[in-house]
Amino acid sequence: MKPTDAELEILQVLWSKGPSTVRQVHDELTKTRDVGYTTTLKLMQIMQEKSILGRTEEARSHVYHVLIGEEETQKSLLDRFVETAFRGSATKLVIQALGQHKASREELDEIRALLNEQLNQNSPD
Amino acid sequence: MKPTDAELEILQVLWSKGPSTVRQVHDELTKTRDVGYTTTLKLMQIMQEKSILGRTEEARSHVYHVLIGEEETQKSLLDRFVETAFRGSATKLVIQALGQHKASREELDEIRALLNEQLNQNSPD
DNA sequence: CCTTTACTACGAAATCTTTCGTAGATACTA
DNA sequence: TAGTATCTACGAAAGATTTCGTAGTAAAGG
Numbered sequence: 001m002k003p004t005d006a007e008l009e010i011l012q013v014l015w016s017k018g019p020s021t022v023r024q025v026h027d028e029l030t031k032t033r034d035v036g037y038t039t040t041l042k043l044m045q046i047m048q049e050k051s052i053l054g055r056t057e058e059a060r061s062h063v064y065h066v067l068i069g070e071e072e073t074q075k076s077l078l079d080r081f082v083e084t085a086f087r088g089s090a091t092k093l094v095i096q097a098l099g100q101h102k103a104s105r106e107e108l109d110e111i112r113a114l115l116n117e118q119l120n121q122n123s124p125d
Numbered sequence: 126m127k128p129t130d131a132e133l134e135i136l137q138v139l140w141s142k143g144p145s146t147v148r149q150v151h152d153e154l155t156k157t158r159d160v161g162y163t164t165t166l167k168l169m170q171i172m173q174e175k176s177i178l179g180r181t182e183e184a185r186s187h188v189y190h191v192l193i194g195e196e197e198t199q200k201s202l203l204d205r206f207v208e209t210a211f212r213g214s215a216t217k218l219v220i221q222a223l224g225q226h227k228a229s230r231e232e233l234d235e236i237r238a239l240l241n242e243q244l245n246q247n248s249p250d
Numbered sequence: 251c252c253t254t255t256a257c258t259a260c261g262a263a264a265t266c267t268t269t270c271g272t273a274g275a276t277a278c279t280a
Numbered sequence: 281t282a283g284t285a286t287c288t289a290c291g292a293a294a295g296a297t298t299t300c301g302t303a304g305t306a307a308a309g310g
Binding site: 005008009012015016071074075077078079081082084085086087090091092093094095096097098099100101102103104105107108110111112114115118119 | 130133134137140141196199200202203204206207209210211212215216217218219220221222223224225226227228229230232233235236237239240243244
């Protein structure tokens with residue numbers, strides 16, 4: 001699954017807001033970017049054809065929902081990204097990400113826990 | 126700087142192998158993908174126009190070199206990626222990356238050190 | 251030399267993605 | 281009920297990226 005940039009924007013809205021009409025998605029999108037209503041409509045129709053989205057047509061305005069998981073999609077985007085941008089080195093990516101984005105105490109603890117897990121797998125004392 | 130996918134492939138070769146001719150880059154690319162020689166040539170010419178690459182024309186076959194830094198480019202790609210794929214949460218990205226890619230002992234230590242730095246900044250004991 | 255090979259230049263086709271205009275249908279409102 | 285607003289469908293333009301064919305030129309090998 002390799003959603004295009006515009007598709008990803010729509011996915012983000014649907015993942016965060018849940019099932020929505022074209023109008024609702026479009027209103028979200030136009031908060032940051034200027035784009036015509038029929039553009040959003042068309043994109044969502046295309047995404048439905050590709051089985052990225054499903055929809056219920058009961059009401060006059062259709063309600064769309066995402067058919068692919070956010071984490072699963074992120075996982076595959078991440079794999080691809082590590083390959084193309086970091087020559088396969090996830091570690092380099094992690095280091096850069098940690099270096100340039102601040103994390104909260106809780107987040108750091110979570111990451112630390114994960115690290116410990118890997119450390120143990122790697123060379124258990 | 127937002128190199129396209131094909132451009133990024135070429136950049137990877139040049140970053141890893143150093144200054145190279147079109148032939149050399151092309152031979153690397155065809156190890157994984159099937160593409161015509163003139164395609165690679167054209168891409169590199171375009172990249173030169175965009176000032177992503179420079180070249181010396183002394184020899185019959187030109188030698189190209191990268192004009193943008195690998196880390197700097199990765200940084201900007203990463204920022205963009207965190208936004209579009211992880212809704213801005215670098216932490217989610219880090220967690221996923223750690224979860225799905227194995228790291229060596231040394232790498233884990235490096236990450237751990239970085240974490241400690243951030244922890245201290247966040248809530249120094 | 252003359253032929254084959256390797257290279258650059260470049261236009262343009264092919265493909266993929268995004269954008270929009272127009273048309274037709276239904277609901278809402280004065 | 282006439283007019284306005286809102287929705288879907290859809291073709292096709294516009295834009296961006298990738299691919300390749302052809303032409304011209306210089307080198308290399310017989």
